[in-house]
Amino acid sequence: MMKLVAGFWQWMRRMVSRSLDFLYPRYCVFCLQDIRATDYLHICQSCRDALMPRNSMNICTHCGALAKGFSEQGVFFLQKGASCSYCRKRNFRFRRVKCLWNFRGLPREWIHQLKYYNGEYLMADLEKILSEYSEWYEYLAHAILIPVPLHWRRHWQRDYNQSHLIAHAMAKISGAFVIPLLSRCKFSHSQTELARCERWNNVQGVFTVNRRARGIDRSRRVILVDDVLTTGATLHECATILHENGFERVDVAVLAHG
Numbered sequence: 687m688m689k690l691v692a693g694f695w696q697w698m699r700r701m702v703s704r705s706l707d708f709l710y711p712r713y714c715v716f717c718l719q720d721i722r723a724t725d726y727l728h729i730c731q732s733c734r735d736a737l738m739p740r741n742s743m744n745i746c747t748h749c750g751a752l753a754k755g756f757s758e759q760g761v762f763f764l765q766k767g768a769s770c771s772y773c774r775k776r777n778f779r780f781r782r783v784k785c786l787w788n789f790r791g792l793p794r795e796w797i798h799q800l801k802y803y804n805g806e807y808l809m810a811d812l813e814k815i816l817s818e819y820s821e822w823y824e825y826l827a828h829a830i831l832i833p834v835p836l837h838w839r840r841h842w843q844r845d846y847n848q849s850h851l852i853a854h855a856m857a858k859i860s861g862a863f864v865i866p867l868l869s870r871c872k873f874s875h876s877q878t879e880l881a882r883c884e885r886w887n888n889v890q891g892v893f894t895v896n897r898r899a900r901g902i903d904r905s906r907r908v909i910l911v912d913d914v915l916t917t918g919a920t921l922h923e924c925a926t927i928l929h930e931n932g933f934e935r936v937d938v939a940v941l942a943h944g
């Protein structure tokens with residue numbers, strides 16, 4: 687009986703949503719195609735296909751970079767669990783990175799839309815995409831998610847923190863908690879405006895652990911959440927502060943690497 691009722695409501699919901707689509711057609715944000723009859727709110731099926739997660743082959747699990755090595759057969763390789771040459775040099779304070787896309791093509795446009803064009807509305811589609819991959823649930827479940835903070839000045843200018851939105855989308859699909867226990871105590875230049883080598887100095891001493899960290903069990907696994915990992919400088923700095931405050935199991939989840 688319960689199954690029958692649930693089935694009926696599902697059917698009703700679908701019918702109502704189809705009728706609304708007919709009255710108020712929806713268009714894809716990226717290519718302006720009509721998106722009636724897709725499961726996504728703002729993207730068409732072909733744009734969804736372009737937002738496929740990156741291939742996990744030859745990706746360094748430690749920092750998320752494409753592995754740079756050649757085997758005897760002339761193809762890229764990275765042994766399971768090994769670090770790439772970049773993060774061996776850097777010695778990052780986080781243990782692992784989980785990353786959805788490569789930062790180019792449509793994923794890049796998607797993230798720009800989110801950051802600079804009030805893209806909060808894209809979150810429902812992000813939740814749907816993440817929920818389609820059980821590995822994301824497994825990675826996030828039971829952790830504390832910590833969004834990389836914006837300085838209040840930039841937060842005020844933009845009205846929202848994209849890392850916060852992403853963390854909440856990740857929490858929804860995994861049941862993890864979002865606790866913004868890091869604050870930015872100094873205003874720093876945007877990392878995107880700086881050369882790669884300048885980014886490391888720019889974030890030093892910028893973050894601090896705030897009072898939300900009080901009473902939190904330091905043995906809990908925490909995951910730093912950000913939109914893009916480029917050099918890893920910001921996330922390394924955040925992980926260092928967390929280590930200094932007793933958190934030892936620090937991982938990272940980002941939308942893109944590049």
Ligand SMILES: [Zn+2]
Nearest residue numbers: 714717730733
């Ligand atoms: Zn489209």
Ligand SMILES: [Zn+2]
Nearest residue numbers: 746749770773
């Ligand atoms: Zn690496």
